[in-house]
Amino acid sequence: MSTTVYVPGDAAALALGADDVAAAITIAAAKRGTKIRLVRNGSRGLFWLEPLVEVATPQGRIAYGPVTADDVPGLFAAGFTSGGKHPLRLGNIEAVPYLARQQRVTMRRVGVIDPHSLDDYLAHGGGKGLALARTLTPAAIVQQVTDSGLRGRGGAAFPTGIKWKTVLDTKSAQKYIVCNADEGDSGTFSDRMLMEGDPYCLIEGMAIAGLAVGANKGYIYTRSEYPHAIAALNAALDAAGDWLGDFQIEVRKGAGAYVCGEETALLESIEGKRGIVRSKPPLPAISGLFGQPTVINNVITFASVPDMLAQGAASYRDLGVGRSRGTLPFQLAGNIKYGGLIEVPFGCTLRELLYDYGGGSRSGRPLRAVQVGGPLGAYLPESQFDTVLDYEAFAAIGAVLGHGGIVAFDDTVDMARQARYAMKFCTLESCGKCTPCRIGSTRGVEVIDRIRAGAVEQIPLLRDLCDTMTAGSLCAMGGMTPYPVLSALNHFPEDFQ
């Protein structure tokens, strides 16, 4: 009988040497005559422990980490294939507090299953949502999504059921399902982890959306910076056989344009054009890809649907607070000791994530600022760390949850420099269609440079410029670049003196 050994094939694990570990385990097992079955799973998202090796035992999956290739002979000597004692042994992975305290719903199979195996996916509860959807009317599927309270996880938090209903109600011979997997926000990696670790979950969510609105063609648009996710999706689609029926999905690779994460720019890009933002209306739900009604949602939004449908809308709606229902896979990043993926229902505080999970800064210095929601999200000072993680609570303090990325900075950070970077990033990534974004960002860099050189009387000018960008930009690129800039200015004025 062979033992199943798991070595993550997730990009983060690979960046920390997982391939070397996998190779060392294969060689050592062969040399010792130990029969193993090596599975390249996704990552559990406990990155300080990667490469995290797991062994299936009668006592559950016993984890060891962080493992280097040099540790492998010692692990075999310690009998790790039957869960033997070793300094790197962490015990049953499910009992590790960082994981045990979470409530994984959407990400529950990531790191658990073999992402290349449809059978493994189905054996772990996958497929039930699609099977159920095939027995329901389109309107009934849409009603379930509406009742769940699910809101778009890409950042805008628009109610998913309303979007789907608009597409359902728009008459057309051809409709499309588009997955926005252009996860460009710094501090975010949940889309990547799901695509690499549980690709069938996304695929199933899109197929359900297809049934719900009457679309037979889907696109997944992801980043050229994510080659492992692209490979995982294509492999999963190739092996899907007739599971999807007549629903077809094509994976499209972006080409290094951050603004293509904006939904209309993304549609332009799929159509083979420059990723220039479209004016709205018309909404993509009415006139989207190739001018047809289009559901466009983020990876996590689609991936939340299969289990929600299978378990019933109430199971999802019962989690969370206020109008933020369900869970969000938060991503704890930057200067943080225990960075990783933390899926919890809305309602806990930023402080809990930063300290109870994250353990404070990696550098050991005090945390000074935290950027939530990517490059277009506000910087929060320590006095706001008790804000509840909820879309409305964040909006109330002039911040955004966005895609759930949390980037921590210690007290060495220069916030005027971060404000400058926000403007600089906007100059690099602006699509150029509207003036406040294209020109405003360039003027923003210049005025911040003057302020940093001592011209503090220019601060009102910077505020005025931010006001113009917020009110006058066509999309979130120019419209939200002022969030990091103004929050830096408001909460850390001493850095601008």
Next chain:
Amino acid sequence: MITTLNAIFGKHQHQAGSLLPILHDIQHELGYVPDEAVPLIAKELNLSRAEVHGVITYYHHFRQTPPPRHVVHVCCAEACQANGSEALAEHAAARLQHGDISMEPVYCLGLCSIGPAIQIDETTLHARVTPEKFDSLVAALGERS
């Protein structure tokens, strides 16, 4: 080049909105998208040369000149900044200024908990990269000046 292009065009004949996939394939085969390819792509897709040129130059990923022997992408986005990527990028730029390996910034590799992160030749990833680790990775590429 024409044979390569025709093979790529054939593969994408029935694909709607195929310009980006075609450009990716050309860059994969040739390392870049040569100027001579532009009129051929335009003819194939019934676009103007200006439209094709506009797309190639809009996206950071597409190259119009042959690539260096190796490209090291250093993540310069916020999460890596919080862990010292600016110093790493400066070190990398100084280290590689005369060789046939080039350093280019990238804005997020999705390795935000384990920065600074780098990607070599769009395939290999490395995390928690210190200047010393950077030097040993570059040395392993067989730097030539």
